[in-house]
Amino acid sequence: MAAEFVIEGLKATIEGKEILKGINLQMKGGEIHAVMGPNGTGKSTLASALMGHPKYVVTEGTALLEGEDLLEMAVDERARAGLFLGMQYPSEISGVTNSDFLRSAINSRREEGSEISLIRFIRQMEAKMKELDMNPEFLHRYLNEGFSGGEKKRNEILQMMMLDPKIVILDEIDSGLDIDALKIVADGVNSMRSPERGFLVITHYQRLLNYIKPDYVHVMMQGRIVKSGGPELAQKLEAEGYEWIKEELGIEDETVGQEA
Amino acid sequence: MTTQTILPVDAQQLGAQSQSSGEPGWLKDSRLKALELAAGLDLPKLEKTRIDRWNINNYGEYKPSQALAALQDAPASIAGLIEGQEEGSLIIQRNSGAVYARLAPELAAQGVIFTDLQTAVREHGDLVQRYLHKAVLPEEHSIAALHAALWNGGVFLYVPKNVVIETPLQAVLLTDDAEAAFVPHILIVADTNSSLTYVDNYVSDKTEAGLHNGAVEVFVGAGATVRYATVHQLGQDTTDVTYRRAVVENDGTIEWIIGEMNYGDTASDTKSVLKGNGSSSDAKVIAVGSGSQKLSYTTQAQHFGRNTPSDMITRAVMRDSATSIINGITKIEKGATRADGQQTEKVLMLSPKARGDANPILLIDEDDVTAGHAASVGQVNYEQVYYLMSRGLSRHDAETLIIYGFLAPVVSQIPLEGLRNQLQSLVERKLGQ
Numbered sequence: 001m002a003a004e005f006v007i008e009g010l011k012a013t014i015e016g017k018e019i020l021k022g023i024n025l026q027m028k029g030g031e032i033h034a035v036m037g038p039n040g041t042g043k044s045t046l047a048s049a050l051m052g053h054p055k056y057v058v059t060e061g062t063a064l065l066e067g068e069d070l071l072e073m074a075v076d077e078r079a080r081a082g083l084f085l086g087m088q089y090p091s092e093i094s095g096v097t098n099s100d101f102l103r104s105a106i107n108s109r110r111e112e113g114s115e116i117s118l119i120r121f122i123r124q125m126e127a128k129m130k131e132l133d134m135n136p137e138f139l140h141r142y143l144n145e146g147f148s149g150g151e152k153k154r155n156e157i158l159q160m161m162m163l164d165p166k167i168v169i170l171d172e173i174d175s176g177l178d179i180d181a182l183k184i185v186a187d188g189v190n191s192m193r194s195p196e197r198g199f200l201v202i203t204h205y206q207r208l209l210n211y212i213k214p215d216y217v218h219v220m221m222q223g224r225i226v227k228s229g230g231p232e233l234a235q236k237l238e239a240e241g242y243e244w245i246k247e248e249l250g251i252e253d254e255t256v257g258q259e260a
Numbered sequence: 261m262t263t264q265t266i267l268p269v270d271a272q273q274l275g276a277q278s279q280s281s282g283e284p285g286w287l288k289d290s291r292l293k294a295l296e297l298a299a300g301l302d303l304p305k306l307e308k309t310r311i312d313r314w315n316i317n318n319y320g321e322y323k324p325s326q327a328l329a330a331l332q333d334a335p336a337s338i339a340g341l342i343e344g345q346e347e348g349s350l351i352i353q354r355n356s357g358a359v360y361a362r363l364a365p366e367l368a369a370q371g372v373i374f375t376d377l378q379t380a381v382r383e384h385g386d387l388v389q390r391y392l393h394k395a396v397l398p399e400e401h402s403i404a405a406l407h408a409a410l411w412n413g414g415v416f417l418y419v420p421k422n423v424v425i426e427t428p429l430q431a432v433l434l435t436d437d438a439e440a441a442f443v444p445h446i447l448i449v450a451d452t453n454s455s456l457t458y459v460d461n462y463v464s465d466k467t468e469a470g471l472h473n474g475a476v477e478v479f480v481g482a483g484a485t486v487r488y489a490t491v492h493q494l495g496q497d498t499t500d501v502t503y504r505r506a507v508v509e510n511d512g513t514i515e516w517i518i519g520e521m522n523y524g525d526t527a528s529d530t531k532s533v534l535k536g537n538g539s540s541s542d543a544k545v546i547a548v549g550s551g552s553q554k555l556s557y558t559t560q561a562q563h564f565g566r567n568t569p570s571d572m573i574t575r576a577v578m579r580d581s582a583t584s585i586i587n588g589i590t591k592i593e594k595g596a597t598r599a600d601g602q603q604t605e606k607v608l609m610l611s612p613k614a615r616g617d618a619n620p621i622l623l624i625d626e627d628d629v630t631a632g633h634a635a636s637v638g639q640v641n642y643e644q645v646y647y648l649m650s651r652g653l654s655r656h657d658a659e660t661l662i663i664y665g666f667l668a669p670v671v672s673q674i675p676l677e678g679l680r681n682q683l684q685s686l687v688e689r690k691l692g693q
Contacts, residue, residue, distance in 0.1 A: 051650050054642055079652035091647035095665025104661060105651035142665070159651060 003029040003066060003082065003166035003198050010061035010071075012049040017257040019045040021223035023061070027216075029166070030195040034209055034234060035202045037220035038242055040255035043202045044088060046220070047171040051085040052078055065167060080109055082166030086156040086173050093143040098155065099125060101143050102162055109163075128161045131191065133184050149176030157188040168192070169200045174208040186211030206238035219245055223256040265298050265402040268319035268441075274409060277322055281378065284385050294398040294408035304401040306527055307619060308585045309556040314525050315499050316403070318471045322412055323440040325357035334360070337465035338432050349374050349429040353413035355440035370423045377414030377445055388416060391449055395477040395505035395533070403501055407443060407473045414445040419454040421481075428489075428676065431460040435498060438468030446476040450484040450512075457487040459679060462522075464495040476504035480512035482536060489517040489679050493686060496523035496551060503529050510536030510565065517674055520547035520557060520576075521686040531560035534568040534599075544670050545574040546683065548690040549582030549614070558587040563599040563629075572603040575670050577663055578614035579691065589621045590631055597628040607637040608666045610659070663691060 010023040019042050027033050037043055049056045050063055052075040063070045070078045093101070102125065107115045126136060132154045144152050153173055160168055170189070174182055189199065189212050201212055209217075209231070217233040218225045219242070227233070227245055246254060269277075271292055278288040303311055328334055331346055335354070342350060349367060351374065352360040358376030367374070373384060380388050398408035415431045435442040450456055462472060472494060480486050486506070494500050500522050506514040514532050532541035543559045561570035572588050590601035601624075607616030620633035640662055648658035667687060674680040 053646055074655070075646060075649040076652055076654050076658075079650055085650055087647070087650075091641070091644045093644050093647070093662060093665055095668035096661050101648065101651070101661065104653055104657060105648075108652040108654065108657065163651065 003196060005167045005198055006064045007050070008062050008064075010046070010049065010063060011059045012045060012056050013059055014045065014056050014257070018059070019056075019223050019257045020049060021256070023225060025218065025225065027167075027198045027200065029198050030193070031216065032193070032199040032201060032212060032214045033216045033218065034214035035200060035218050035220055035225075036204060036206070036234065036237060038204060038254055040258050041220045042223040042256050043204070043220050044171050047085055047169045047202055050169060051075060051083065076108070084160050084163060084165035084168045086153075086160055086168065086170040088172040088175060090144050090152050090156055092145045092147070094145050096143045097140050098143050099139045102159060105159070105163060125158075125162060128158055131161075132158055132188055134158065150178065150181040153177055153185060154181070157185050161188060161192060166196065167198050167200070169202065171202045172204070173201070174203055174205060182208065183211060206234050209234045221245070221249075221251055221254040226251070265301065265406070266317050267295065267299060268317070268406070269295070269321070269410065271295055283381060286385075286389055287381055290393065291409045294405045297398050298402045298405035298409060301399075301402040301405050304403055304527075306556045306585070307587055308617060309527065309554065311527060311556070314554065315469050316471060316501065318469045318499070319406070319410065319443070319473070320439050320441040320470065322356050322410075323437065325354045325359050325413075328352070328360045331360060335434065335436060335465065337436060338434050338461075338463055341432050341461050341463070345430065348427065351376055351415050351431040353431070353433045353444050355435055355437045355442055356412040358413050364427075367425060371420040372423060372425065373416060373418040374429055375416055377416045377447055378412065380416035384416070384418070387418060387449070388447065391447060391477065391479055393477075395479065395507050396475040396503045403473060404475065404503060407445070407475045410441060410443045410473070411445040411475070412441060412443050415447065415460070417448045417456070417458060419450050419456045421451040422453045423451075424455040425457070428457040428459045431458070432463065433460060434463045434465065435470055435472065435494070436465040438466050438470055442470065443473050445474070448478045448486060448488070450478075450480050450486045452481045453483040454481065455485040457489070457676070459489040459676065460491070462490070462492040462494055462500070464498045466495070467497055470498040472498055472500045472502070474500070474502040476502070478504075478506040478514060480506055480508040480514050480539070482509040483511045484509075485513045485515070487515040487517070487675070489676060491519040491521060491679070491682065491686065492526070493521045494524055496553075498522070498524045500524060500526040500528070502527075505531050505533065506541070507533045507535055508539035508541065511538040512536060513540050514542075516541075516543040516545075517679065518543070518545040519683045519686065520545060520555070521683075521690060523551065523553065525554045527556040529558040529560070531562065532570060534561065534563045534565050534570060537565040538567050539565050540568060541570040543572040544673060546667050546670050546687070547574065547576040547584070548687055549576065549578040549584050550580050550690050551582060552580065553582040555582065555584040556587075557584065558589065559603070560589040560591070561601055563592040563596040563601060566596060567598045568596060569600040570602065573670055574605045575667050576606070576616060577608045577610065577666065577691070578616050579610040581611070581613035583615040585617045585619070587619045587621065588633065588635075589623070590633070591623040592626050592629050592631065594625040596626050599626065599629045601629070601631040602633070604634045606635070606666070608663065609637070609639050610663070660691065
């Protein structure tokens with residue numbers, strides 16, 4: 001069944017400050033949605049609130065994945081329901097190898113007794129790492145420890161490929177990547193496109209969207225989606241910037257929750 | 261403040277018992293002298309630890325143990341530890357005495373001595389007398405003095421010059437009789453250029469309050485290498501006080517691998533005295549505290565010789581309301597030029613009631629040295645837990661991975677695979693409840 005993901009009236013606060021002021025978004029399997037906008041408009045908060053980061057408190061709204069409200073679930077349940085967030089700043093965890101971690105993550109989706117065999121797992125992981133042009137030694141490295149910015153992002157994509165999610169959110173996956181790495185990451189994402197899977201790609205550079213072609217583009221300002229359109233909207237933003245939207249909507253300060 | 265030492269036995273009883281055990285006169289005198297010392301000595305002074313409030317007086321009395329007819333008659337509580345050891349070198353102490361001792365014939369042929377200490381005193385009296393109580397001195401405090409007065413069973417291992425032993429020699433020390441004293445003494449002498457690995461396990465199987473007052477003395481000869489691995493897994497009603505000392509001659513090496521997996525209050529102090537030039541010490545300690553355990557772990561390196569490196573690493577995980585004080589003491593004496601003393605203590609706390617305190621101490625009386633320390637005390641990082649959970653791991657699994665990851669840099673360095681796996685499963689057992 002094609003995944004359907006419906007966010008309705010999502011409001012969220014951090015330390016008592018409201019950052020998301022009512023987000024509405026609908027996406028279906030096979031679609032790529034881009035969320036764009038200047039810094040400080042709530043884009044990353046949207047990603048974190050959907051995943052369930054403990055710092056963010058959802059105060060209103062629902063996020064239904066195939067009819068189930070993710071916001072009622074714990075973080076791990078959201079992941080097992082099919083949500084994946086490629087993070088902007090992945091944690092480093094000493095002493096836990098990449099392969100041990102990923103195998104645990106895969107097995108968390110399986111019944112006890114039907115865990116993935118080690119050989120099969122290693123074979124899969126090595127194949128995916130090759131696609132992402134990652135050094136095989138990263139299998140045995142401690143999770144993200146000492147990884148460069150680009151290596152961390154590739155590692156996020158590797159996890160996405162191994163975990164086979166239904167809805168993928170990529171939070172500024174392009175930041176810190178040079179153009180070659182960006183292409184590799186984009187190829188990884190494109191290879192995962194399927195009618196069963198939806199993507200929500202958060203970025204403030206249009207550059208990424210040259211490689212990952214969105215079907216829909218949304219612009220966030222002041223904690224809301226203020227404008228939506230097709231791929232041509234991204235082109236226009238690239239050419240003209242965000243000022244025209246602000247003028248059109250009468251917005252002076254597009255940011256949200258920031259001290260003056 | 262002076263606390264009156266409660267003597268668990270009087271001099272007359274102790275003397276009579278030594279005599280009836282067939283001990284030589286020097287040992288009887290040594291015991292009686294130590295008992296006298298104990299009466300006048302204070303308890304050891306432990307940093308931020310009120311050992312005087314611990315249950316430290318349950319010595320019980322000396323009770324002879326019945327030897328095992330065969331290894332398979334060993335109690336079920338230690339069956340897993342001795343499985344497949346029929347052909348190996350193994351000593352088992354049960355309560356106050358040895359019940360099994362076997363030395364592989366090929367080692368015996370090379371002049372290796374491996375027997376319980378009470379037997380060694382009778383059969384190799386001169387050798388034992390030369391080393392006994394020379395590293396852990398009865399004068400140090402009342403617990404060391406009582407140990408010297410009351411020790412029983414024990415292990416004596418002597419490896420002659422140039423003999424290199426690859427296979428670990430093992431001992432299992434079991435307390436399962438609440439009335440019997442459990443005061444084993446481990447004495448290891450590695451002669452010039454010899455090499456050995458010794459592994460022991462301390463186990464209890466009883467629910468009454470008890471005490472393990474243990475001492476370990478290791479004498480590492482010139483150019484010799486001793487790897488000493490020990491795992492303590494005594495139950496919550498047994499208080500464990502253990503002093504370990506190694507004295508290392510020129511170019512000798514002592515390696516300590518210590519698993520503190522007890523369930524009861526524990527004070528341990530592990531010290532390497534780098535006496536000879538070029539001698540070195542490496543100590544790895546992993547510990548898990550649970551319940552309401554009170555724990556004090558100290559590692560020490562004292563440098564006398566020139567060109568002496570020492571390294572000490574302690575990693576401890578504290579859960580529930582366990583409290584731990586972790587001390588690392590690097591002491592570099594005047595004249596120990598080009599000594600290098602390094603230490604790291606890290607504590608991970610899993611609950612708001614768990615406490616950890618890491619105290620790195622460097623005492624340096626020589627200019628031409630290098631030394632360093634690192635210490636940290638912290639809780640499981642919630643960002644890390646979130647990250648792992650965002651990939652589908654349950655909170656429990658995420659925390660477990662992070663905790664094992666915390667211990668992994670030490671565990672993965674343990675060169676004995678069997679021991680590494682055993683420690684891993686003991687950690688799992690302590691954390692899994």
